Amino acid sequence: MHEEHPVKLVVEDDLQRNRVTVFFRLILAIPHFIFLFFWTIGVVLASIVNWASTLASGTPPEGLHKFMCSYVRYVSHLNAYLWLVGNPYPGFVGEEGEYPIDIVLPARTPQTRWKTFIRLFLALPALLLGTALGGSANVQIPSKGNSGTRGAGGGALGLSVAILGWWASLFRGQMPKGLRDAGAYSIGYSAQMLAFLLLVTERYPNADPTAMLTTVERPPVHPVHLVGDADDLRFSRVTVFFRLPLAIPHLVWLVLWTVLAILAAILTWFATLFTGTPPAGLQPFLSRYVRYSLHVNAFLYLAANPFPGFAGVEGSYPLDLHLPAPARQNRWKTGFRVFLAIPAAIVNAALGWALAVTGILTWFVALFTGAAPWGLRNLAAYALRYAAQLSAYAYLLTDAYPHASPLEGAAPAQLSFDEPA
Secondary structure: OOOOOOOEEEEOOOOEOOHHHHHOHHHHOHHHHHHHHHHHHHHHHHHHHHHHHHHHHOOOOHHHHHHHHHHHHHHHHHHHHHOOOOOOOOOOOOOOOOOOEEEEOOOOOOOOHHHHHOHHHHOHHHHHHHHHHOEOOOOEEEEOOEEEEEOOOEOHHHHHHHHHHHHHHHHHOEOOHHHHHHHHHHHHHHHHHHHHHOOOOOOOOOOOHHHHOOOOOOOOOOOOEEEEOOOOOEOOHHHHHOHHHHHHHHHHHHHHHHHHHHHHHHHHHHHHHHHOOOOOOOHHHHHHHHHHHHHHHHHHOOOOOOOOOOOOOOOOOOEEEEOOOOOOOOHHHHHOHHHHOHHHHHHHHHHHHHHHHHHHHHHHHHHHHOEOOHHHHHHHHHHHHHHHHHHHHHOOOOOOOOOOOOOOOOOHHHOOOOOOO
16 A cells, blocks of 8 residues: 555544534635735745755755645635635634644655756646645735736635535535535645645645545445446556547447437436336436446546446446436435436536546556556546436436545445555
8 A cells, every 4th residue: 555645634523514604604714815815925935945945955944844834734724614624713823733624744854856846847737636626715916917816726626515515504504524525635635735835745645535534434325336346557558548539439329328318317207206216117228328427437537447338237347336226216306306416516517627637647647657546546436436426316316415525435445446455
């Protein structure tokens, strides 16, 4: 197993939220926005000195290292508060252990000079992925000839969690666990990305959700979940290079099948609305379609290597999908299924962005190394699983709502896409 990342996420908050502070969350955060603005300017200036000193001596200065650590923790605390991942009002100093959503950072250590010299360029892939995941607060830093340049930008997943979590917490007084876990993951990745960029550590950010959320309890098993044996991440460079052309026949077939699946879903909707149970004859057809979509996207985005079949047969692909047998469904959930699926579609859009970025980055890595990184593959598995759960919900294979948590609802030893020891 890979060495544990030195930047660790700690999640100790419960899911209860105060409706009053939730409603006024942005207003309450205004003092932090002002403080973050000035602190970010100081960090930008200090990072130049830190970079030059580390390049000269091979080790970041002790004072600047502590300053950067405090900033990374402070930004993470503020993000957790803004995205409703945490409930208490955060402090202004970024002290370790003062907030229930916390970041553990390493002591300063010598860093490789060539990695220090080109740190900004090395960070570009992580910054790109951060646009989809990262939960960093947005600040405006003045620049010449412009009203401002955006600082650490909030990722699509973090923004989706914030919007949906705000409504859910306002009405229920509780943050849904799936959204909380997804938001915590985005904050953890953002912290690792920022720590790498600011020379707090030279370890590259790890996109693996299972490695990030080690302190988070796993959710219950969802009726739609990943199965199979996809531990072999070796890739043929030839099939990697021609992955998109190779996928064209599948993409054409998937479009044609989607048209038929939509028609079948309409018939299933009417039948389920009147009888309470999806027609047994249409369930296998839609199940194969949802499973086939997973197989195609797993191949296209390099979450798995073999060329998939065209029939969506269970057990025919390394990264496979368990789908439930036909069962009675709640009629009111069936009647409003399209509207109920909208929040899940928002989360799925953010994860789709992450999946696209992951596919691009994996393509370059696999092309040069002949293997896919565990972190990116597990992130892709998370995005694919959520998309499959949404499809199964939309096509009435189950009335269980998609679960946004990056963690599968099972013990680690049972997850085929966890990294083996």
